Amino acid sequence: METNDRLNRDNPASPKDDSTRRCILTGESAPRAGLIRLALGPDGQVAADWSERLPGRGAWISADRALFDSVAERGRLRGALARAFKGASFSLADDLGDRIAAALEQRLLNRLGLEKRSGTLILGGDRVREALARGKVFAVLHAADARPDGSDRIDGMARAVGESLGEDIPHRRVPLPREALSAALGRDNVVHIALIDEGAAQRVIADLDRLAGFAGPQSNETNDETPDETTKLGQQDATKVAANARERH
Numbered sequence: 716m717e718t719n720d721r722l723n724r725d726n727p728a729s730p731k732d733d734s735t736r737r738c739i740l741t742g743e744s745a746p747r748a749g750l751i752r753l754a755l756g757p758d759g760q761v762a763a764d765w766s767e768r769l770p771g772r773g774a775w776i777s778a779d780r781a782l783f784d785s786v787a788e789r790g791r792l793r794g795a796l797a798r799a800f801k802g803a804s805f806s807l808a809d810d811l812g813d814r815i816a817a818a819l820e821q822r823l824l825n826r827l828g829l830e831k832r833s834g835t836l837i838l839g840g841d842r843v844r845e846a847l848a849r850g851k852v853f854a855v856l857h858a859a860d861a862r863p864d865g866s867d868r869i870d871g872m873a874r875a876v877g878e879s880l881g882e883d884i885p886h887r888r889v890p891l892p893r894e895a896l897s898a899a900l901g902r903d904n905v906v907h908i909a910l911i912d913e914g915a916a917q918r919v920i921a922d923l924d925r926l927a928g929f930a931g932p933q934s935n936e937t938n939d940e941t942p943d944e945t946t947k948l949g950q951q952d953a954t955k956v957a958a959n960a961r962e963r964h
Contacts, residue, residue, distance in 0.1 A: 736775040739795040740786050748921045750775045751815060751929065753796070759805050761796060763815040765822035774799035778819075778928035783812055812929075819926040820891060824899035826922050827908070831900050835915035838902055840865055843909040847872045847884075853916035855886040856908040856923070858893035869907060885920055890930050 735744045736752075747767075753774045754764040764773060774796055776783060786792050793807060808814060830836040837846060846852045847869070855873050857866040870886040877884040889896065889908075896905040910916035 738777045739774050739799045740776050740782055740792075745777065747775070749778055749924065749928075751778050751819070751925060753799075753815075755800065755803065755805050759803075761805050761807055761811060763818035765818045765825075772800055772803070778925040780812060780816070780929045783815075783929070787812070816926070816930045819922070819929055820895075823889070823919070823922045823926050824891070824895065826919055827896070828899050828901075830910065830912075830915045830919060833912075833915070835910060835912035837909050837911060838900065838905055838907070840869065840907045843869055843907045844872060846909050846911055847876050850876065850880060851911050852876070852884060852909045853913045854884065854910040854920055856910075856919070857886075857888050858896050858906045859888055859890055860892045861888070861906045865907065885916070887920070887923060889923060890927060 734747055736747045736750050737744045738750060752764040752767045752769075753761055753776060754769040755771055756762050761774075767773075783792075786795065796805065796807070827836065831838075837843065843852070843855060847855075852873070855869055857869070866886075866888070873884040873886040893904060893906050896908070897903055910919055
């Protein structure tokens with residue numbers, strides 16, 4: 716029998732980690748989902764710990780590239796890290812910011828690959844639209860170089876379906892081209908992705924938020940101005956979703 720997570724809240728997705736950490740750049744505590752852990756490698760080089768599992772004392776920073784660059788330019792970064800690492804010897808690469816961004820990209824790609832292997836991720840515009848129409852999608856992603864006509868139609872559906880269900884279905888552009896997504900997911904021409912599990916959507920969006928915050932200015936939401944035809948198609952699909960939900964309830 717087909718299941719729908721929205722109709723089976725007694726079996727919730729994996730809970731989000733709401734624990735907090737202190738950002739060494741601002742001194743403020745925040746949920747770790749919005750922070751990046753830095754750790755020391757075997758050579759004493761400071762690097763992003765995208766697994767958040769490297770041994771030793773770590774240092775947490777906000778996923779904010781502008782803040783990071785500002786602190787580094789003022790010469791305060793080394794002092795903040797020295798305090799966090801309790802006087803341990805370390806070295807800073809001149810391109811540490813770029814290395815952190817690259818590590819966050821790898822974390823997101825690894826996460827997408829894991830979700831694909833777990834069966835919580837589907838690929839392709841047709842399959843994404845079909846899953847949206849059935850009320851099975853919790854988040855939609857598009858490659859950075861996705862054509863606006865295809866992504867706009869899917870986003871219109873996501874908005875309309877979300878309204879019919881009384882919730883938000885995130886629809887985001889990933890700051891990575893289809894070539895990178897295709898290589899990570901082992902498929903040709905990966906442009907449109909949907910997460911069909913609530914927990915998977917939460918995990919991927921958290922990693923995407925980190926990357927978007929540190930990779931520089933990006934358009935997180937795709938075009939909010941949806942053509943009339945796209946809106947009409949989305950509303951038609953939303954009607955189907957509402958009917959399907961009532962039948963399954």
